[in-house]
Amino acid sequence: MRSKANIKSHPLHPILICFPLAFFIGSFVFDILFLFNQNPSFQNTAYHLNIAGVIGAVLAAVPGFVDFLYTVPPESSAKKRAAKHGLLNTGNLLLFIAIVLLKRNTALDYKILVAMEAIGVIILFIAGWLGGTLVYRNQIGVDPRYADAGKWNEEYVNTNDNFIRVAAANELKLNQMKLVHAGGKRIIIAHSEKGYAAFSDHCTHKGGSLAGGAMICGTVQCPWHGSQFNVHDGSVSAGPAKKGIETYNVEERDGAVFLHLKEIKK
Ligand code: FES
Incomplete structure (x- = not known):
């Protein structure tokens, strides 16, 4: 699923997280060095790395939140994982802000601060692990280019109508899909050998x-665990999904493709 916060399809969040990761771990390492030899330059370096980490974390959080809202599929296992990832990182950011503020309080035992940093570094690894699963397993931010399927194609249609124009008749190549957001739904318009089809962008597994999967010969395959569905009647062609997907009526007329938004095919 292509990231909404990207530069030429390169997601910004994974690029920016390198900075807080390096700065927070660096701050912890220099504080350990300070505990061992009491060299104030180590303490000073740790303090400034700590501040740099907080700034970097805030910057990385912005595209991360955009992707959480608009890239991670709703009502999916990845949405829950992304929520945990975001909450852990937000909590950790607050922890490191507290550490920066407490470092100004020289009366506090420095070992307590270093212990807090150790907890923060452990949380960083747990949140990072979840983030890695979101990318490498759930493919959040991945922009696949299947043969003949064209580039990622997405459109937001603002309308209360039931019958909406969703594409020009020649807009989609054979086996190409387009994700349309309309009436609060995510619906894929697909061009198969049998003509146009419309179905829900939600794997029932x-x-x-x-929309991030591949379609061939009227069958779409989910990118997560490989379930396959017939795009015209929504039936399951291969599991692990057991329930079919919703399909919608589409009509081609006057050089355009129209979607009946509320009429779900039975
Ligand atoms: S989510 Fe598991 S196959 Fe689609």
């Missing part, structure tokens, strides 16, 4: 986004 664990909520994977089918």
Whole structure:
């Protein structure tokens, strides 16, 4: 699923997290060195790395939050994972802000601060592990380019109508899909050998986004665990999904493709 916060399809969040990771771990390492030899330059370096880490974490959080809202598929296992990832990182950011403020209080035992930093570094690794799962397993931020399927294609349609224009008749190549957001739903318009089809962008297994998968011969495959669905009638062609996906009526007329938003095919 292509990131919403990207530069030429390179997601910003994984680029920016390198900075707080390096700065917070660096701050912890220099504080350990200070505990061993009491050299004030180590303490000073740790303090400034700590501040740099807080700034870097705030900057990294912005595209991360954008992706949480708009890239991670709703009502999916990845959404829950992303929520945990975000909460851990937010809590950790507050912890490191508290450490910066407490470092100004020279009366406090410095070992307590270093212990707090150790906890923060452990949380960093746990949150980072979840983030890695979101990228390497759930493919959040991945922009696949399947043969003949064209580039990522997405459109937001603002309308209360039930019958909406979703594409020009020649807009999609064979086996190409387009994700349309309309009426609070995520619906994929797909061009198969049998013509146009419209179906829900929600895999019934664990909520994977089918728009990030591949379609061939009228069958779409979920990118998460490989469930396959017939794009015209929504039936399951291969598990692990057991329940079919919702499909919608589409009509081609006057050189355009129209979607009946509320009429779900039975
Ligand atoms: S979410 Fe598991 S196969 Fe789609």
